[in-house]
Amino acid sequence: MGRKRTKSGKIRLAEVAELAGVSPITASRFFRNPEALSVAKRTRVESAANELGYVPNLAARALASQRTEVIGVLIPSLTNNVFSDVLRGIYDAYEGSRYSIQLSNTRYSILQEERLLRLFLAQKPAGLIVTGIDQTTESRAMLDAADCPIVQIMEIGPNPVDMMIGFSHYDAARAAIAHLFAQGHRKIGFIGARMDPRVQRRLDGYVSAMKDAGLFEQRLVVTTATPTSVTLGGALFTDLLAREPGIDAVFCANDDLALGVLFECRRREIAIPEQIAIVGFNDLEFMASAVPTLTSVRTNRYEMGNKAATMLIEAIDGRRPEQSVLDLGFKVIERQSSSSRHQDSRPAVSGGGAQNKMVALPSGHD
Amino acid sequence: MGRKRTKSGKIRLAEVAELAGVSPITASRFFRNPEALSVAKRTRVESAANELGYVPNLAARALASQRTEVIGVLIPSLTNNVFSDVLRGIYDAYEGSRYSIQLSNTRYSILQEERLLRLFLAQKPAGLIVTGIDQTTESRAMLDAADCPIVQIMEIGPNPVDMMIGFSHYDAARAAIAHLFAQGHRKIGFIGARMDPRVQRRLDGYVSAMKDAGLFEQRLVVTTATPTSVTLGGALFTDLLAREPGIDAVFCANDDLALGVLFECRRREIAIPEQIAIVGFNDLEFMASAVPTLTSVRTNRYEMGNKAATMLIEAIDGRRPEQSVLDLGFKVIERQSSSSRHQDSRPAVSGGGAQNKMVALPSGHD
DNA sequence: AGGATCGTTGACAGCGCTACCAGCAACGAC
DNA sequence: GTCGTTGCTGGTAGCGCTGTCAACGATCCT
Numbered sequence: 041m042g043r044k045r046t047k048s049g050k051i052r053l054a055e056v057a058e059l060a061g062v063s064p065i066t067a068s069r070f071f072r073n074p075e076a077l078s079v080a081k082r083t084r085v086e087s088a089a090n091e092l093g094y095v096p097n098l099a100a101r102a103l104a105s106q107r108t109e110v111i112g113v114l115i116p117s118l119t120n121n122v123f124s125d126v127l128r129g130i131y132d133a134y135e136g137s138r139y140s141i142q143l144s145n146t147r148y149s150i151l152q153e154e155r156l157l158r159l160f161l162a163q164k165p166a167g168l169i170v171t172g173i174d175q176t177t178e179s180r181a182m183l184d185a186a187d188c189p190i191v192q193i194m195e196i197g198p199n200p201v202d203m204m205i206g207f208s209h210y211d212a213a214r215a216a217i218a219h220l221f222a223q224g225h226r227k228i229g230f231i232g233a234r235m236d237p238r239v240q241r242r243l244d245g246y247v248s249a250m251k252d253a254g255l256f257e258q259r260l261v262v263t264t265a266t267p268t269s270v271t272l273g274g275a276l277f278t279d280l281l282a283r284e285p286g287i288d289a290v291f292c293a294n295d296d297l298a299l300g301v302l303f304e305c306r307r308r309e310i311a312i313p314e315q316i317a318i319v320g321f322n323d324l325e326f327m328a329s330a331v332p333t334l335t336s337v338r339t340n341r342y343e344m345g346n347k348a349a350t351m352l353i354e355a356i357d358g359r360r361p362e363q364s365v366l367d368l369g370f371k372v373i374e375r376q377s378s379s380s381r382h383q384d385s386r387p388a389v390s391g392g393g394a395q396n397k398m399v400a401l402p403s404g405h406d
Numbered sequence: 407m408g409r410k411r412t413k414s415g416k417i418r419l420a421e422v423a424e425l426a427g428v429s430p431i432t433a434s435r436f437f438r439n440p441e442a443l444s445v446a447k448r449t450r451v452e453s454a455a456n457e458l459g460y461v462p463n464l465a466a467r468a469l470a471s472q473r474t475e476v477i478g479v480l481i482p483s484l485t486n487n488v489f490s491d492v493l494r495g496i497y498d499a500y501e502g503s504r505y506s507i508q509l510s511n512t513r514y515s516i517l518q519e520e521r522l523l524r525l526f527l528a529q530k531p532a533g534l535i536v537t538g539i540d541q542t543t544e545s546r547a548m549l550d551a552a553d554c555p556i557v558q559i560m561e562i563g564p565n566p567v568d569m570m571i572g573f574s575h576y577d578a579a580r581a582a583i584a585h586l587f588a589q590g591h592r593k594i595g596f597i598g599a600r601m602d603p604r605v606q607r608r609l610d611g612y613v614s615a616m617k618d619a620g621l622f623e624q625r626l627v628v629t630t631a632t633p634t635s636v637t638l639g640g641a642l643f644t645d646l647l648a649r650e651p652g653i654d655a656v657f658c659a660n661d662d663l664a665l666g667v668l669f670e671c672r673r674r675e676i677a678i679p680e681q682i683a684i685v686g687f688n689d690l691e692f693m694a695s696a697v698p699t700l701t702s703v704r705t706n707r708y709e710m711g712n713k714a715a716t717m718l719i720e721a722i723d724g725r726r727p728e729q730s731v732l733d734l735g736f737k738v739i740e741r742q743s744s745s746s747r748h749q750d751s752r753p754a755v756s757g758g759g760a761q762n763k764m765v766a767l768p769s770g771h772d
Numbered sequence: 773a774g775g776a777t778c779g780t781t782g783a784c785a786g787c788g789c790t791a792c793c794a795g796c797a798a799c800g801a802c
Numbered sequence: 803g804t805c806g807t808t809g810c811t812g813g814t815a816g817c818g819c820t821g822t823c824a825a826c827g828a829t830c831c832t
Contacts, residue, residue: 052818063782068820078780095528099474100818102465103787118494121487128484131511143509145497162461270692299692306697326636326665331672418788429812434790444810466788469817 051092060088071096109139111352112160113169116148116236120268122294122322122341126193129345130169137353139166146171148236154179161186167352173197173204174237189355191348195238196367203355205348205366209238212337212370213245216291216319219335219372221253223380225289225317229260231276231301232293233268239293242321246291259283268293273300274307281308289317289378295324298334302377317378323371332376340368417458426454437462475505477718478526479535482514482602486634488660488688488707492559495711496535503719505532512537514602520545527552533718539563539570540603555721557714561604562733569721571714571732575604578703578736579611582657582685585701585738587619589746591655591683596627597642597667598659599634605659608687612657625649634659639666640673647674655683655744661690664700668743683744689737698742706734 057067062081069076070085077085088094102108113130115123127143134141142160146153154176160168161182168183168190175183183190183201195206220228230246232239243263250256262280266272273296280287292298298320305312312318312332320327323338347368351361423433428447435442436451443451454460468474479496481489493509500507508526512519520542526534527548534549534556541549549556549567561572586594596612598605609629616622628646632638639662646653658664664686671678678684678698686693689704713734717727 050818054818064818065783065820066781069781072820076780081781097469097818098529099465099468100787101820103463103469103789103817104819105821106787108465118490118497121490124484124487124490128511131484131509140508142506143497145494163464269695271695274695296692300695303695303697326662329635329637329640329666329669331669416788419790420788430788431790431813432811435811438790442810447811463788466817467790469819470788470790472791472817 051094056088056094060084111167112165113143125341126345129342130349133346133349193348203364209241210245213242214249217249227287228289229280229287232263270300273297274304277301277304295320335375335378338371417460422460426450477533478531479509491707492711495708496715499712499715559714569730575607576611579608580615583615593653594655595646595653598629636666639663640670643667643670658686661686701741701744704737
């Protein structure tokens with residue numbers, strides 16, 4: 041016996057086809073590949089669909105076509121400003137496309153990531169965006185076996201699963217330290233929080249730059265697994281000062297920490313940059329507006345998300361990009377907090393960034 | 407002639423049923439309502455599913471059952487810290503539930519919201535979370551006609567579509583101004599950016615409080631439609647000072663603006679709070695850590711998202727909450743930037759917020 | 773002119789799951 | 803002992819769409 045369930049009441053493709061005087065399959069084609077129809081039928085179907093207010097049933101489409109139009113996005117944090125910029129880039133790229141985004145938060149756990157990956161892959165996504173290059177072997181195997189395009193974002197490294205877009209955190213950190221060296225700083229501390237893989241690589245870059253200069257000392261490094269915050273920046277800086285009162289600069293693994301250091305210096309009446317120089321990472325908006333303005337390493341977060349999404353869509357549509365690994369580079373934006381030239385504190389209320397000087401260009405030209 | 411398409415290769419429910427020695431329909435029930443099975447069959451199906459690694463096909467389920475397990479979430483911005491906290495609350499609540507989240511960004515446009523709403527509703531979501539109470543009449547009609555639970559978040563107001571969770575931005579602004587009055591301030595400026603409906607209501611609260619005290623002057627108000635930023639805070643404050651050099655306090659519509667004002671004061675060597683007091687809105691993390699620490703109105707953003715999601719799930723499952731409108735209130739967190747008691751600038755590196763004093767409690771007891 | 777090619781259209785048979793109803797055994801009430 | 807009643811299980815028939823193939827006329831080539 042059939043079901044008595046109420047017909048959803050919605051317009052179906054068949055109704056549209058009937059009104060347009062074509063077969064259902066022709067109407068179906070109109071929505072997927074209108075070019076394939078003759079102009080006459082195309083307009084007939086189009087007006088019929090408009091007249092009836094037809095909306096395709098995505099579940100039926102997914103079932104029949106054996107694929108979804110869902111893009112899975114796995115990011116480690118929803119709180120972090122960095123990821124909200126990336127996300128905005130991603131969402132902007134999908135706007136108006138037929139794909140929809142399924143977002144999940146791994147909370148910086150690769151096990152959680154593995155779990156979510158399994159979940160996503162089971163639904164046969166059209167594509168996948170994952171953060172970073174540090175997956176469990178299990179995750180890696182699933183990604184390798186996945187039959188959809190995949191983009192890894194936030195950093196670049198060897199052995200991409202498929203496509204990859206980001207920059208070298210290691211090189212970026214080295215460039216920041218090189219900048220501090222150029223300004224005459226020698227005893228440079230490092231503070232880092234959360235210590236996720238990318239922060240770890242910034243630390244690695246710092247360590248290598250310091251070692252190259254024969255200046256590395258373990259006690260110059262203060263890190264914690266705690267999530268980052270402005271307050272934490274002040275606390276870590278306090279620790280650093282206690283360990284090594286003689287430092288003349290601090291490289292902060294992100295801008296929130298840098299802002300915390302700035303406030304802590306103010307509290308302690310330490311002059312920036314005269315007594316201590318500060319360099320942050322990411323170049324969030326407030327860095328250009330702080331007093332003194334704060335030097336930071338600019339990363340192209342919005343572009344990273346946007347480009348990743350664009351590349352993914354193109355790959356799904358069968359147009360693979362020429363180069364599957366894209367280095368978006370970084371720039372050290374030099375500002376007052378690390379400038380030995382004592383730029384005067386202009387009342388530059390708006391337009392921060394105009395007077396920025398580029399110190400290093402795209403990474404990874406090796 | 408049938409299709410030759412490769413069978414997806416995936417395990418289907420029928421295979422599980424066969425291995426378990428039950429009918430497909432019984433296996434189906436196991437996944438939706440295991441209680442309905444006898445214990446014997448339940449364990450048989452369970453172990454069969456585990457053995458085969460069965461994963462349900464959501465598209466087929468959605469098609470057959472005529473409903474999805476997707477929750478639509480419409481927010482105006484992905485950049486704003488405020489919404490990332492709300493989102494985190496929402497995602498946390500859905501973690502592990504069978505629902506998935508479909509997020510869209512209205513970019514503060516009610517027309518965009520209407521478009522997205524139409525898109526969402528067409529897919530028959532299990533529930534909907536929308537931001538605010540200012541929808542187009544068309545949107546409102548669609549929401550009223552929607553046959554799924556709906557939660558409006560971020561603020562409360564008359565005529566909820568269904569459920570509602572938030573607080574009164576009007577009352578919160580009034581409380582902030584009352585606090586400034588209590589500290590002896592009279593010439594209180596207002597700066598606001600973006601001027602979305604909620605910021606507008608904060609302005610309304612400011613205006614009414616000032617008028618009540620006979621202190622309102624139009625030139626004390628500086629607003630712009632530009633998206634908010636720290637830099638913009640400095641610029642708006644500069645405008646305000648130019649218009650009315652005699653102000654003794656500023657109420658900022660959000661914390662980014664407040665931070666910008668702080669930096670601008672530092673640039674101009676204006677003493678806080680002696681010459682000018684500052685009050686922000688939202689109580690972001692950095693407010694407790696700034697120098698001087700910044701007074702703000704704390705809003706329960708994470709809880710708002712989390713509670714909204716929880717209420718929505720319960721409503722979907724047929725357990726509607728007793729009260730459909732929930733006021734989460736706010737608190738004025740008094741800090742140095744508006745304290746006439748001249749709290750000494752302690753080196754309170756971590757733990758900001760411990761010394762906070764609550765000034766006003768949940769809103770909307772009228 | 774005949775055949776090959778192209779562009780366009782349609783028929784058919786499912787995709788994997790669940791709503792509906794019916795059946796059946798076990799049980800208690802009368 | 804008969805008649806509900808309850809609890810569990812299964813059969814049937816789709817949900818609305820699309821992949822595959824075949825057929826058709828129009829166009830092109832030799």
